[in-house]
Amino acid sequence: MSLEDTELPRTEDEWRVRLTPEEFRVLREAGTERPFTGEYVDTKTPGVYHCRACGLELFSSDTKFDSHCGWPSFDDAIPGRVREIEDRTLGMVRTEIRCARCDSHLGHVFRGEGFTDKDTRHCVNSVSIRLEPR
Numbered sequence: 545m546s547l548e549d550t551e552l553p554r555t556e557d558e559w560r561v562r563l564t565p566e567e568f569r570v571l572r573e574a575g576t577e578r579p580f581t582g583e584y585v586d587t588k589t590p591g592v593y594h595c596r597a598c599g600l601e602l603f604s605s606d607t608k609f610d611s612h613c614g615w616p617s618f619d620d621a622i623p624g625r626v627r628e629i630e631d632r633t634l635g636m637v638r639t640e641i642r643c644a645r646c647d648s649h650l651g652h653v654f655r656g657e658g659f660t661d662k663d664t665r666h667c668v669n670s671v672s673i674r675l676e677p678r
């Protein structure tokens with residue numbers, strides 16, 4: 545499923561009817577699923593992860609790695625598909641990541657942790673994405 549831009553919901557009420565309550569809470573209200581509960585935490589299946597709200601391709605399984613943090617982690621995004629925003633909630637400065645097309649919340653990005661050569665961890669809620677197996 546991939547929506548045309550003209551089909552994208554314009555209001556939060558329109559999103560609410562398209563998404564499950566948990567998807568709405570995470571994607572549209574910048575919620576966070578509990579660690580180690582998401583369906584893609586340990587997934588190794590090759591494929592492409594799409595935005596669950598609008599269907600845009602966001603992450604390749606080639607960039608997924610085991611971070612043991614409890615959420616799916618990717619050391620790179622498909623170029624231009626993820627937007628970064630400074631997030632000062634919870635008394636710290638983090639970088640929120642959102643879908644570049646529909647502005648839905650995906651998770652946060654962290655740098656300088658040394659997990660992979662790219663030194664970047666896109667920490668993504670499973671409920672924000674959907675795997676299309678290759």
Ligand SMILES: [Zn+2]
Nearest residue numbers: 595598643646
């Ligand atoms: Zn999207």
